[in-house]
Amino acid sequence: MPDTPSSAAGTGVLADLNALRAIGAYRSGVHKPTFSAPHLESLQWLLAKLPEAGLTGAIDGIGNVLTTSTKTGPKLLAGSHLESQNYAGWLDGPLGVIYALEAARVLNNDPDVTGAVEVAAWCDEEGHFGHFLGSRSYVGGVTEADIDAASDRSSGRAMREALSAAGLAGIPRQAAERGRHVGYLEAHIEQGRTLESEGLKIGIVTSIVGIFQYRITFTGEQNHAGTTRMTDRRDAGLALAKFCVAIDERFPHICGPRTVWTTGRITLDPGAPSIIPGTADMLFQVRDADVAVVARLEAELQTMAEEVNAQARCRVTVECIRRGTPAMMESKFQQAIEAASSNFAGGKSLRMPSGAGHDAQVLATIMPAGMLFVPSIGGISHHWTENTADEDIVTGAQVFVDACRRLLTQ
């Protein structure tokens, strides 16, 4: 039984993260798609680590590792995920799981702490088969029909087939036991440059943005690029380009301080060099933690569409295809992280929204939740060069363990 004080927390974290990096290694990162052999091996590695943290656990029917402590007192749920994006970084996911494991090792074995940390590794946060399938299953948001319909976005393999090959067919999915946990805490790399550029060590997440996605479709008239005079054209591609530029001009005047928006894909049809595009569409995404801001921007998109339609050259429709409600992080969790940062990170912390989605936003629908960020070198993520300085990883672990202690003893 280790009797590590909080101040020594973090010593085992680097070794554990490197052990997980060795499973499915790709250059300096990893390639561990959901239900791949290295992903499943990582889950088994975690199960083997549970006894030293005073936990028992198993993989449930959707691939979540869920654990329980028999210690009396309040229970705090903590974790993240172990699968990766394709050919991506070693910390996106494992950092939060290992911080949670470290907190459990330290606190569950400390007789002075009443209560325990229970570790979770949520399956498929990276969305190979869907959106947050593991954590959504835990909160009751995934039906059997959803699983029947899910398939791997890279290989096309059916989720049922992947579950069966992983030995998980027929195993029940575990649902949250309401009231068991005082809340959920998750650590993650920032995946942006804010902490690094300001010389800070800890991001205290105030909210996780909602992701709103739109398909904006322009309909003009397909025609011959040689014989159709400029004045006769109804070019759907040009209408789309003008719309993108108009967004760039108008959104900054009405957005929130941290709103971001992105046109990630453009398709002109038929897409041939000698044919004026008859239709064009763009995938457009808006992220903000404030639904009122998103509503204002969405209304502006509709106004812009009406302006285009009034000109009667091309028609445009704006269709919302994804509404991701923003999640607020519990203020008590933010306070606990801030106090822990004062102790272990010299107070070099910043309250900030998360621009990326995380399992914490799903858990926040059924219990209080909080998140902590550590700096990302160069802001890089979803790439095998993703990294965080060793000392920042250790500092983050110390803050995380201390924050868990505060949340259990409050």
Next chain:
Amino acid sequence: MPDTPSSAAGTGVLADLNALRAIGAYRSGVHKPTFSAPHLESLQWLLAKLPEAGLTGAIDGIGNVLTTSTKTGPKLLAGSHLESQNYAGWLDGPLGVIYALEAARVLNNDPDVTGAVEVAAWCDEEGHFGHFLGSRSYVGGVTEADIDAASDRSSGRAMREALSAAGLAGIPRQAAERGRHVGYLEAHIEQGRTLESEGLKIGIVTSIVGIFQYRITFTGEQNHAGTTRMTDRRDAGLALAKFCVAIDERFPHICGPRTVWTTGRITLDPGAPSIIPGTADMLFQVRDADVAVVARLEAELQTMAEEVNAQARCRVTVECIRRGTPAMMESKFQQAIEAASSNFAGGKSLRMPSGAGHDAQVLATIMPAGMLFVPSIGGISHHWTENTADEDIVTGAQVFVDACRRLLTQ
């Protein structure tokens, strides 16, 4: 031996065009890709028609039907093509071949006419395997290596394999006999709305535009669409949209009266909704009959690229990937068509450039050339609904035959 006067020309044309439409019919149009069974059957149909026009001929090693008359006196080359775009119209190509056949039937059998019309059907004008491979082979512009490298843009089938399956492997390609022909005359549907909208019957082509094609590539920085703040972004897709809009604003001030330009394809990389595009490229095409105009527009593209690069957010390169020299139509040919239009189309003719490419631009590199257009209903082409009124088809044939007579007797 028919002794049809010019005024009765055109009577056989509709029957011939409908016979060709029945080979490879698709709805009211045809589907006759180069070297498909219906294309090859159409070539055989034409060979069978040659004797009634006083011609002998064969299919050469690249799929051209070339014919000769033994009549003394000047020879005029006339024709077009028999393959079609995929699932396209019945007149794009066959109209010009059948007009040429009709002219040969009428004039080659007329003892009062010294000289003869020699009919050609150029292979692959529609570019299934390349650009004008048949006519370019005839003028000496295609090497054996070009054929080795060519493949069907739809199926990927190698041209060598297609030639072999068509029984054309090992058959020599026929080159132009310099000095044999007084020139080349081709008829075609307009593929635009100019004649129809002005109530005219005959377009007298003054020039065939050059087609200049550019790949314009934008390089920014690929990043996370949630965690990268708007001010930190180097969005290649947005830079592309701004460039398209800038072209639309600046080109009208410096273009020629009939210049056209088209962005036919846009690709954002990686093209995912949650990733800021790191690179973006567009296929951009300019058409004009005046190379000086194109040079001015190309210089403007480079200036615009320098302006973008000076801002240092994204880099842009403009690469010319196709330079198609414009072709001027011979004034004597234009005069012959105009005089024939006065006789047979009530003078309802218009001198106009061709915005589309045609085999005549290739033939114009080695002999005087001319082109005649008939109206397209609704300006539609490269679609199975493409059509021309029967009476306009007959009028066009009468004008064509009379223009050929004038060119032979001048």
